[in-house]
Amino acid sequence: MSDKILLVNGRRVQNDRLTRCELLIDDGKIAAIGEQVTGGEGVHRVDLHGNLVTPGLVDVHVHLREPGFTNKETIATGSAAAVHGGFTTIAAMANLNPTCDTPARFADQVERNKRAGQVKIIQYSPVTVGRKGKQAVDVEQQYQAGARLFSDDGAGIQDAGVVYDAMKQLAKRNLPLCDHAQDDQLSMGGVINAGPVAAKFSLPGMPAISETAQIARNLVIAQATGAHYHVCHVSTKESIDLIRHAKQMGVNVTCEVTPHHLLLADTDIAKDDAEFKMNPPLRRRIDQEACLVGLLDGTIDCIATDHAPHTDKEKQQGFLKSPNGIVGSETAFALLYTRFVKAKIFTLQQLVDWLSVKPQQIFNLPNVGLLRVGDPADIAVFDLAQPTKIKVDQFFSKGHNSPFVGDVVYGSTSRTYVDGRLVYSKEN
Ligand SMILES: [Zn+2]
Structure with missing residues (x-):
């Protein structure tokens, strides 16, 4: 043929x-x-x-689980899910076992992704050694091994000194620190957003400030170091207000929002059903609305799924015991098109841009995100x-x-x- x-x-x-x-x-x-x-x-x-x-869609936040957690997902099944959702480029988080925190491990992971993936996989390097948050990786060495995106996603980096060191290194190459913003002391062991819904189900609540306080601290460090600070899955109104203000001040900050934080609020949780459990948790209705406003006014730069597969058994344990996360690759475009484009809240152009050219632009990804001759x-x-x-x-x-x-x-x-x-x- x-x-x-x-x-x-x-x-x-x-x-x-x-x-x-x-x-x-x-x-x-x-x-x-x-x-x-x-x-x-x-x-x-x-x-x-x-x-x-459309251009093949770009998802800058997925979890492929290989190596370490192949009962949940593999590079092959995760990339099959991606193409089923129209994604042709995905960025894979580093919460793997082992994680790819040395040049040799990073090169191995890139090889593994290439062998098993049907899409273009951009591998995140962790920000800290072992993703333990105690010591920044050697950014220049990781860069030489091919790393372009850095994240400890799955956990916030608690130590401000470690963030400062990482950002100083990253700023030299203009590489982003992509942050799962979470202060563990302010999270209070919460499994659902703190508030009336948590109270209704008698579940420990995670206060919004556990996210917002961490973002405030890291914005200041980004300003001092000149580093590109990217906030993963932003979820609270106060976080979005802070980022809007920081952008006006000229801080080098970008952020993403997930489809589920645009589509749902904690008041949509009808029973103790862990299919609604993720981190950050579904927030209040006003936070959901702030996510929409933030996207529309350009404070939020793009949409990313945070595709986070788990086994059925794991997710059948209720909010207290289940792991965080939901799958997203295969449903993102259709859900957002149906709920927002058909309802005339976004335009089709905006939706396509937030899922293709916008992530390309903020991370300077080569040759993706556009329908262009050549x-x-x-x-x-x-x-x-x-x-x-x-x-x-x-x-x-x-x-x-x-x-x-x-x-x-x-x-x-x-x-x-x-x-x-x-x-x-x-x-x-
Ligand atoms: Zn995360």
Whole structure:
């Protein structure tokens, strides 16, 4: 078969308008794109039936669990989940066993990702040795081994001196410290947001200040060192207000929000069901609204899923005992499209940008996030017309832990290409 593929009868969004789209893939790259494109002889034509064509989506926050926790997920299943959701580039967190805190381990992990992944995987380096928060890694050595993103995600870095040292090193290369902002002393061992909902279920509450206080401290350190400070999964109104103010002051700060913090609040938790347990927890309705406002006014830079698979058994233990996190790769686009674009709260352009070009820009990722002639043919195709029900038996992830199972959504993925290779297709 020819390696030339012509996608016809698609649509794409440009300047907030849907226009006809045809796209020619040649030798793994985008060779032409426009309202009408001729493929020449021997081209393989694919009819997209009016579906939406977007750049392959970019998710800067996923957990692939390999090595160490392959009962929850593997690089193969996690990347299969990603392409099922239209993602072609994902950034994988370093809460692995062993973690990749030395150049040799980092190189090993990159190799492992390459061997088993069907998508482009950007590996995070931990910020601290062993992710223990006591001593910063050697950033220059990790950089030489290929590390571009740094995070201890899963845990906050408690020691301000360690953050200061890490940021000083990171600033030299203009690399981001991506922070799971959490002060353990202020978390009070909470498993759900502190407030009336926690009280209703008699569960220990995690106060919002455990996040906000840590962000305040780290913003000041970022300002002093000039480092790029990226806040993972921001969740409280006060955090967003602080980041907005810091941006106005010229601090080099960016942040992401998860789909679940945009879609849910703690008052949506009807019973002690750990499918609603994640960290940071679902917050108050006003925090959920602040996340929306922050996205729309540019305080929040992008959306990232925090895809965090666990086994069914682990998640069936209620809020007190279950691990934190929900899966997100396979449902993010459709949920956000259905709840916000169809409801005219965001535009389709905004949603696509927050999931592609915006993460590309804040982390300076090469050759992703745009539909551009000459770039690798990383492409997602979504069906905006046909409703589908979210079902766990259709997940490619090993994790089934999602509070959105049973929801009816528009915008399911119909095709995903990575470097011009068809890696997911709804039809077969
Ligand atoms: Zn986190």
